[in-house]
Amino acid sequence: MSQQHYQRIWQTVLQIPAGKVASYGQIADLAGLPGRARLVGKALGYAPEQLAVPWFRVLRSDRSLAFAPGSDTANLQRQLLLAEGVLLKNNRVQQQDIWQPDLAELLFKLRY
Template identity: 40%
Template sequence: MIYKINDQPNMEKMSHKEKIWQVIHKIPKGNVASYGLVAKLAGLPGYARYVGYTLKCLPVQTKLPWHRVVSAKGAISFEQGTKKYIRQKSLLEKEGIPFLKGKFSMKQYEWKQSLEES
């Protein structure tokens, strides 16, 4: 299906996955958001696991900044040392977020949506 970046369609009529894509697309570069926060901002509180499922279904060449979504503790949800793990880690470090002791500081880098808009 065609997904236009700048559309702000009627949330009621969007599928859950579309709502989730919309939210992830808005995560600013240099910030991260937990699966739970993405779900909440998408109007789907409690759907943290579903956010993970949605990301798993993304095509490899997606433009969506999936790497900015991490666990609530700031850890990467892939098995340590795997290619995916290393890829996500480097993409975020490239955006200036330090990875210390196996995690990113949510306190400092988690997206504060309220300060940005709405």
Template identity: 55%
Template sequence: MSVPDSITKILSVAMIIPVGRVATYGQIADLAGLPGRARLVSKALKKADHDMSIPWHRILRSDGKIAFAANSEQAQEQKQRLLSEGVAISGYRITLKQYQWQPELHDLLHRLKY
């Protein structure tokens, strides 16, 4: 499978994360059928920045922290976006585990028709 195709798949999965919920880079990779390729997810998001259909701010590291360097412009904007959606954040880490996007995604994935 080509890298561009993988990117496309990753983005198609990323864009279905519900408002007010979050997912990790690794989860997105898994759901895109690319286990172990979390880094490719970050790369995909970077390539797709400015694409308003992709909720990049809802993607966090596996430990619940925002991936950007603390205090960076991007980290602060991401935090604001999450807060505005009602996601609780303390410092740069989500507070409540219940925000984890424990997929009811079989349905969501089904709609993607890979």
């Protein structure tokens, strides 16, 4: 897949504010890539460290973490979210912690 798509995904994820989370599908939609939720996960895995993309603020549409419960990655994600005040209950975040961006403002910042 093109770097262009990855770039858009990374830039979109960078817009998620601390203390909020978004789903893979939501990010795909906002990045102008509807139907490609799976590509978002892949892009996050390739994200350069230097860009400091908040990958831990992205999870599934059912509000559960994508990594196996108990795995090192899942534990790390849980810790990073907790540090921002996002508490997981039974591997799920609260509905209120889901990011609901102002579309006009977001599109302006991303200027697609």
